[in-house]
Amino acid sequence: MRIRVVNPNTTAEMTARIEVNARAVAGPGVTVEAVTSAMGPASIESHYDEALSVPGVLAAVADGEASGVDGYVIACFGDPGLDAARELARGPVVGIAEAAMHAATLVGRGFSVVTTLDRTRGRAWELAARYGAAGACRGVHACDIPVLELDRDPHLADRVTALAGRALERDDSDVIVLGCAGMADLCATVAARLGVPVVDGVAAATLFVQSLVTLGLRTSPRGEFAPPPAKRYSGPLSGFGLPVPSRVA
CATH class of the missing domain: 3.40.50.12500 (Rossmann fold)
Incomplete structure (x- = not known):
């Protein structure tokens, strides 16, 4: 089982500390990988910061989907991008x-x-x-x-x-x-x-994701969390407009 812990800010030192705490509770056979957002604020301390952190979170989830990640933790207490990440991911996504x-x-x-x-x-x-x-x-x-x-x-x-x-x-x-x-x-x-x-929340979310994957529970593909419809995006977000593959229930 692979769990990706996404640090929504761009500070790698914080990601390293988050990874230590997430790995400390992971069970046998569980690989925890913490990733630093590739874009966004150095820390998230306002609504403005939170809004601009979401593209980086979604890019990290999209990359995880391409590499076979089983579930995700959003490691910021504002839970930025949580709903949108659930639309992208095949496995469970939990905010801290x-x-x-x-x-x-x-x-x-x-x-x-x-x-x-x-x-x-x-x-x-x-x-x-x-x-x-x-x-x-x-x-x-x-x-x-x-x-x-x-x-x-x-x-x-x-x-x-x-x-x-x-x-x-x-x-x-x-x-x-x-x-x-x-x-x-x-x-x-x-x-x-x-x-x-x-x-x-980092430890709790890691174990919740591990438990959901073990139970075979995924975000429902029906209704609000269904994959978003494919459409064109413009400007700096043009790379986010790619079609999203259908999930298996």
Whole structure:
């Protein structure tokens, strides 16, 4: 089984950290390959960034389809391009926010999200509603550290742990969701210090994809996620207008 983990930003150092965390949970016979988007922003911290990251995500999925990838993880907490990627892929596609929120509801009654910048909190709330977790999501809290500064802050674990601890008390929650792929390697440390489940979406999404492939479950080719109709695209997106092969149900 081959799982492709797509980093929607163009920062290769972050891709390397994401790959380590994804490979750590993969089962026997599962190959995990993390890829860096070939186009788009260096980090995703706004709606503008997210919109411009989607072509790179779709290019990575299209390339994976040509090389026989079995399933995909979208490794950004905004889950950019998730629906469009499902239209392209034969196998399952799972976003890390989607996976983390679903996993959190399986191990607690309520969860708090700890994310990066305050301006991204609204997107997390929107996704909680979309994924049916609005009632379980008790709060979204920002540490106000830019994504590209996460690996440069020597006190990151302390800051995130302190914020997560305050979130548990303020929200009366019992699970923490880490709201950025760049926080994935903090999971065990924060969980050990706080004594509650801490969910990393990269690990959760990798295992969800692995499980779906094992179960033989694919995105339905009927209705909204059917392959998109072939048509011409213009300008810088002209290369995205190629016909999409039919999927096998």
